[in-house]
Amino acid sequence: MSESRQAPVSAEAPGEPPPAESWSQRFIRELTTGSAMVTFLAVVLALAIGAVLIAVSDPEVQERAGYFFSRPSDTLSAAWESVSDAYAALFTGSIIDFGEYTIGRALRPFAETLTNAAPLIAAGLGFGLAFRAGLFNIGGEGQIIVGAIFAGYVGFGMDLPIGIHLVLGVLAGLVGGALWGGIVGVLKARTGAHEVIVTIMLNYVARFLIAFLLTTSVFQRAGASNPVSPVVQDSGRLPVLFDSTRLHLGFIIVLLAAAFVWWLLSRSTIGFELRAVGANPHAARTAGMSVSRAYILVMLIAGSLSGLAGVMQVLGTERYLTTGISAGLGFDAITVALLGRTNPWGTVAAGLLFGALRAGGVTMQAGTGTPIDIILVIQSLIVLFIAAPPLVRAVFRVKVRDMGPALETSKGWGA
Amino acid sequence: MKTSFRLATAVCATALVITACGEAPEESDEAADGGGDFLGCMVSDAGGIDDKSFNETSYNGLVAAEESGVVSDIKFAESQSDADYTPNVNAMVADDCGIIVTVGFLLADATEEAANANPDEQFAIVDFQYKDENGEVYEIDNVKPLVFNTHEAAFLAGYAAASYTKSGKVGTWGGAKIPTVTIFMDGFYDGVMYHNEQKGTNVEVLGWNKESQQGQFVGDFDNDGLAKQISDNLISQGADVLHPVAGPLAASAGTAAQEAGDVAVIWADSDGFESAPEFSDVILTSVMKGMDVAVETAVGEAADGSFTNEPYIGTLENEGVSLAPFHDFDDQISQETKDELDEIREQIISGDLVVESPAAF
Numbered sequence: 192m193s194e195s196r197q198a199p200v201s202a203e204a205p206g207e208p209p210p211a212e213s214w215s216q217r218f219i220r221e222l223t224t225g226s227a228m229v230t231f232l233a234v235v236l237a238l239a240i241g242a243v244l245i246a247v248s249d250p251e252v253q254e255r256a257g258y259f260f261s262r263p264s265d266t267l268s269a270a271w272e273s274v275s276d277a278y279a280a281l282f283t284g285s286i287i288d289f290g291e292y293t294i295g296r297a298l299r300p301f302a303e304t305l306t307n308a309a310p311l312i313a314a315g316l317g318f319g320l321a322f323r324a325g326l327f328n329i330g331g332e333g334q335i336i337v338g339a340i341f342a343g344y345v346g347f348g349m350d351l352p353i354g355i356h357l358v359l360g361v362l363a364g365l366v367g368g369a370l371w372g373g374i375v376g377v378l379k380a381r382t383g384a385h386e387v388i389v390t391i392m393l394n395y396v397a398r399f400l401i402a403f404l405l406t407t408s409v410f411q412r413a414g415a416s417n418p419v420s421p422v423v424q425d426s427g428r429l430p431v432l433f434d435s436t437r438l439h440l441g442f443i444i445v446l447l448a449a450a451f452v453w454w455l456l457s458r459s460t461i462g463f464e465l466r467a468v469g470a471n472p473h474a475a476r477t478a479g480m481s482v483s484r485a486y487i488l489v490m491l492i493a494g495s496l497s498g499l500a501g502v503m504q505v506l507g508t509e510r511y512l513t514t515g516i517s518a519g520l521g522f523d524a525i526t527v528a529l530l531g532r533t534n535p536w537g538t539v540a541a542g543l544l545f546g547a548l549r550a551g552g553v554t555m556q557a558g559t560g561t562p563i564d565i566i567l568v569i570q571s572l573i574v575l576f577i578a579a580p581p582l583v584r585a586v587f588r589v590k591v592r593d594m595g596p597a598l599e600t601s602k603g604w605g606a
Numbered sequence: 607m608k609t610s611f612r613l614a615t616a617v618c619a620t621a622l623v624i625t626a627c628g629e630a631p632e633e634s635d636e637a638a639d640g641g642g643d644f645l646g647c648m649v650s651d652a653g654g655i656d657d658k659s660f661n662e663t664s665y666n667g668l669v670a671a672e673e674s675g676v677v678s679d680i681k682f683a684e685s686q687s688d689a690d691y692t693p694n695v696n697a698m699v700a701d702d703c704g705i706i707v708t709v710g711f712l713l714a715d716a717t718e719e720a721a722n723a724n725p726d727e728q729f730a731i732v733d734f735q736y737k738d739e740n741g742e743v744y745e746i747d748n749v750k751p752l753v754f755n756t757h758e759a760a761f762l763a764g765y766a767a768a769s770y771t772k773s774g775k776v777g778t779w780g781g782a783k784i785p786t787v788t789i790f791m792d793g794f795y796d797g798v799m800y801h802n803e804q805k806g807t808n809v810e811v812l813g814w815n816k817e818s819q820q821g822q823f824v825g826d827f828d829n830d831g832l833a834k835q836i837s838d839n840l841i842s843q844g845a846d847v848l849h850p851v852a853g854p855l856a857a858s859a860g861t862a863a864q865e866a867g868d869v870a871v872i873w874a875d876s877d878g879f880e881s882a883p884e885f886s887d888v889i890l891t892s893v894m895k896g897m898d899v900a901v902e903t904a905v906g907e908a909a910d911g912s913f914t915n916e917p918y919i920g921t922l923e924n925e926g927v928s929l930a931p932f933h934d935f936d937d938q939i940s941q942e943t944k945d946e947l948d949e950i951r952e953q954i955i956s957g958d959l960v961v962e963s964p965a966a967f
Binding site for chain 2: 284303307398399402406412413414415416417418419422437504508509511513514515516518519520549550553554556557558560562563567
């Protein structure tokens with residue numbers, strides 16, 4: 192197969208138009224070259240629409256809208272109140288709580304944001320890295336679950352000295368995720384099986400695997416009849432960084448992981464190969480790179496990054512396994528990575544934003560009764576607007592020229 | 607194009623005028639709230655309060671407590687995933703709740719942790735009782751477990767299903783394989799077997815075997831597609847009564863039954879005839895689990911200072927669990943069967959008939 196594909200590429204006469212890029216290549220390029228301005232405006236627009244939804248869904252506003260024409264101020268003030276209360280709660284729940292007396296307690300919401308962001312960033316890096324190599328890794332859920340199973344087993348099932356226990360637990364999680372991702376890489380490289388299908392199926396396998404394991408005596412908590420594992424021992428836990436917060440060492444590890452991915456992609460030979468394979472596998476093959484090796488390698492690393500998210504769930508925040516240990520992070524991570532333009536530091540920033548929305552959403556729901564689904568709507572709208580930059584540009588009347596040189600070339604490489 | 611746009615605008619404007627032209631109410635002082643300033647709070651698992659089943663029934667108990675003036679205000683937080691339990695419970699603690707009701711076994715650890723960290727706060731947990739490593743029940747000073755021996759009511763449902771079926775096959779399936787689900791299926795299974803024994807019938811139960819504790823499960827409470835598929839499979843295997851035990855997924859069984867035409871559904875948790883009226887034409891009866899009553903009672907006790915950590919165990923005797931009326935199917939159930947059901951109910955209450963389940967409390 193590879194031989195026959197090589198011929199037309201190398202035989203192409205200079206001056207002839209290059210072959211049209213496929214939709215996926217174009218999608219990758221547009222996604223990775225969009226401007227930060229569009230991202231920012233997309234967030235603003237999503238929050239504005241979210242505000243409308245909050246107001247409309249508030250029963251008090253609905254009631255007052257019933258007599259809108261006899262006293263419009265009632266409706267408007269109720270709407271303003273419900274939106275401002277909700278967004279104020281979103282802020283105090285994710286950034287800083289001015290109602291607290293000490294700086295430590297006031298910043299607890301921010302610690303909660305970082306706590307929520309950590310696994311999102313890790314799994315987002317896993318998605319983004321594979322994406323750069325041209326693979327659509329939607330198996331984050333499965334990789335998180337298997338990573339969590341491995342890390343959790345070391346955490347609660349083994350008695351080891353302090354330090355070694357934690358290190359081994361984290362490594363086990365990375366291995367678990369790498370294993371689950373590696374299966375995808377091998378199948379893709381050896382048989383050409385499409386990674387989207389394989390990852391979706393492996394998500395199911397992982398879900399039922401953990402459901403099964405939690406009924407066995409090895410994994411089920413002694414005396415419990417529900418599917419929950421024993422609690423991870425203290426020596427196996429990711430230590431908490433600041434008292435009275437949930438922020439744990441995992442956040443530091445995630446920043447190191449982001450730095451590693453940045454180095455891998457932009458400074459290493461392997462990263463160059465991965466990007467070359469992602470941009471055009473045929474050309475990469477022609478240039479003498481091993482596409483199969485790249486696929487397997489990138490899925491091993493991507494899987495271990497998602498596995499790291501599983502580690503943070505089980506050794507960091509949750510401390511025991513349940514069937515819901517992945518908490519939908521694998522899917523949110525896709526959004527985070529796309530929002531971060533699949534760039535490691537972009538992913539960190541997007542993860543922080545989504546972590547803040549998750550943390551603030553809890554306070555918003557508990558404090559003001561605003562439905563938590565609003566958070567999901569805002570997240571989805573952000574992605575929608577980023578996927579449709581022309582729409583955002585039209586709304587804010589941003590000229591294409593302002594968007595930087597990247598979009599000038601969006602007609603295609605040959606233009 | 608333009609005309610249709612104008613037309614739409616006109617319609618919208620009319621609608622707006624009709625709905626928005628009500629009289630403004632008189633300005634009044636803040637309505638006095640009953641019950642002082644006691645805040646009742648609830649944290650649900652991922653089902654949400656509109657699941658027409660588990661969470662909704664529990665939430666109704668909280669709403670009832672507010673309506674009767676027992677608590678002045680209520681707060682509710684829905685968890686979107688397992689990662690939300692601890693933050694949600696902590697947010698409620700921070701909001702000065704008088705009592706925090708957590709719904710479902712998944713919140714057990716988060717509740718225990720918060721209860722130990724905040725000994726002055728009062729908690730109640732629906733559907734869970736704490737057990738140690740040896741399976742012995744233990745109590746936490748400030749947590750009241752609200753649990754239900756649902757198999758007693760499900761036994762009646764199984765008996766009714768066995769007498770109703772024309773195909774000689776009835777089916778049941780569950781959301782996740784957890785004790786609070788299998789307890790329904792155990793009771794249902796035993797009820798059918800009891801009917802076979804008493805009446806010499808040979809009705810078969812598809813989807814659950816009490817002896818081996820194996821059966822049909824979706825694996826979670828959100829996969830509607832799989833739930834529909836399982837329901838369709840059971841129907842094609844000949845079941846004409848389905849008993850789904852899966853919170854919001856029960857709707858899939860309702861749809862499957864409506865499509866099949868001659869299949870009846872036995873709802874779980876609440877009276878489906880009222881909570882899910884879109885399926886009222888196929889709902890034979892419901893196995894009701896009085897979480898609303900239990901929650902309302904626990905909240906009431908917390909509000910008037912008589913809170914204890916003694917578990918509430920719903921049974922047929924205290925009407926914490928019960929069989930719903932047959933509603934539209936009333937004329938299809940013979941008076942004889944109804945009398946027998948009443949008799950069995952009495953026997954279970956008096957202890958003459960012992961219904962067992964490994965998942966019982």
